[in-house]
Amino acid sequence: MKDSKSIISHLVQQPSMKKYEQMRCYDRLLSVLPKSFTSMIRFVYTKNETLFFVLNHPCAKMEFNYKRNLIKSLLKEICIRFPECEALHVKEIQAFVSNQPHETNTLQNAYSSHISYPEQATGGFKIECEDPKLQALFKAIQETISK
Numbered sequence: 001m002k003d004s005k006s007i008i009s010h011l012v013q014q015p016s017m018k019k020y021e022q023m024r025c026y027d028r029l030l031s032v033l034p035k036s037f038t039s040m041i042r043f044v045y046t047k048n049e050t051l052f053f054v055l056n057h058p059c060a061k062m063e064f065n066y067k068r069n070l071i072k073s074l075l076k077e078i079c080i081r082f083p084e085c086e087a088l089h090v091k092e093i094q095a096f097v098s099n100q101p102h103e104t105n106t107l108q109n110a111y112s113s114h115i116s117y118p119e120q121a122t123g124g125f126k127i128e129c130e131d132p133k134l135q136a137l138f139k140a141i142q143e144t145i146s147k
Contacts, residue, residue, distance in 0.1 A: 012024070012084070013084075018087070021084055021087065022046065022087070024084075025078065025085035025087075025088055026044045026045075028078050028082060029074060029075060030044065032074050032077075032078070033070075033071065033074065037060075037063060037064075037067060040055055040056055040057055040059075040060035040063065041053055041055060041056075041060070042054045042098055046088055046089075046090060049089050049090060049091040050091065050092045050093070050094055051075070051088070051092070051094070052095070052096070053093070053094070053095040054095075054096065054097075055096065055098070056098065057097065058097050060095075060097065061097050064095040065095075068093060071093055072093060075090060075093075119145075121145050122146070123141075123142045123145030123146040127139065
């Protein structure tokens with residue numbers, strides 16, 4: 001009987017799943033890059049044997065230019081360790097900064113308005129305490145809830 005790993009690897013080898021395999025290779029590449037750099041990458045794609053990094057800030061482009069050789073060497077290592085990533089056929093690496101606003105920022109701004117909920121407690125509970133100090137505290141709590 002096959003295990004789940006062999007079933008998934010068999011499914012990924014199908015021609016219709018080529019894009020999925022590319023995305024897995026991109027994720028592998030991004031996982032070995034420094035965290036400070038991956039936070040500046042919006043997404044990655046391949047076109048005409050060129051691997052494009054879409055960055056979210058102009059400073060990230062400068063950082064990319066410094067780390068270009070590191071990315072190339074890591075890509076070669078990934079192709080050696082994971083033979084299925086050789087299907088990317090990457091000959092060149094480029095980066096550019098997207099001028100589109102980041103979608104999550106716009107969503108966060110849309111939901112940043114103040115949300116209030118009606119009070120569900122009514123303060124209707126019995127005070128069954130014999131200590132007068134505790135009774136006074138419970139009555140104060142009951143009055144606060146009823147307000």
